[in-house]
Amino acid sequence: MAYILNLETATKNCSVSLANEGKTIFCKEMAEEGYSHAERLHVFIEEILKENAINFGQIDAIAVSKGPGSYTGLRIGVSAAKGLCYAAGIPLIAVDTLAVLANQVQVADGLIVPMIDARRMEVYSAVFDASHKKISEVKAEILSQESYNETSEKVYFIGDCQEKCKTVLTKDNFIFLPEIVYPSANEMSKLSYEKFQNNEFEDVAYFEPFYLKDFMMVK
Known part of the structure; x- marks a missing residue:
């Protein structure tokens, strides 16, 4: 049994899934015009674990969508994933955002x-x-x-x-295909489990999102 918590925050979709052996058990997500990731991400995580009677000690790894995407969204997702991994002493997995989208x-x-x-x-x-x-x-x-x-x-x-x-x-x-708009943590399950099996983990201390372009403040 390998439980992985998947976090997808690279776009307007704030998405969290709990997976076991590469299969999604439960996914909770919401896409809004105004980014609400900072408010919703940790709430979604807590709700998913509670609703599935899983405690954090049972989680084997955290996977995060690494980009490219929204600078703010990526920062929120990666910061949360790194903090959870550090606190629990579990591996961090990074998944290509565009691969997550393509897998739909x-x-x-x-x-x-x-x-x-x-x-x-x-x-x-x-x-x-x-x-x-x-x-x-x-x-x-x-x-x-x-x-x-x-x-x-x-x-x-x-x-x-x-x-x-x-x-x-x-x-x-x-x-x-207009029905496929945002990447979802649902499609992260298979990809993160493949990396988990191959021990493809990131350095929790030094991992940074893949922004592709430098962040520029728009005035």
């Missing part, structure tokens, strides 16, 4: 492109094949009508910036 898509063929809004026409993106293997590294890209024109395969676009993407990504093989 189940298709037989084609490419999966999860995207997170980075303002204006810029997005954080990566490319995965139909089996969720990453075939293009995470990057910050500015979308144009030439983006992804080199492929004739079906391309499934997901994430919180689909409406603006549709204005420039107009080829017939481009498919948008």
Whole structure:
């Protein structure tokens, strides 16, 4: 038995799941226009453990979505995960946010492109094949009508910036899945358990989120 608590705070979705052996037992989440992660994250954790009669001493590891995403959201999630790991003396696992998002898509063929809004026409993106293997590294890209024109395969676009993407990504093989908007801790369960089995742990003292771009204060 391996209980892992998964925290996903990289976007507007504040999401927590409890998993056993890579399968989600319970997931609690809420996405709001105004970020409420600081208020809700620890409440969700406490509620999930209480509702499933699990005490913190039974948790084997904490997994956190490492980014890219919201600077504030990532800081809140990672700070909480590190604090819990340090206090309980358990391992910290970091999971790629875009991989979490991509794992919501189940298709037989084609490419999966999860995207997170980075303002204006810029997005954080990566490319995965139909089996969720990453075939293009995470990057910050500015979308144009030439983006992804080199492929004739079906391309499934997901994430919180689909409406603006549709204005420039107009080829017939481009498919948008509007029901998949935010990464969820539900899809973290399988990914974090794989890392747990392989002892792929982070240094609790020195781990930092993957921001991809430097934080800039907007006045």
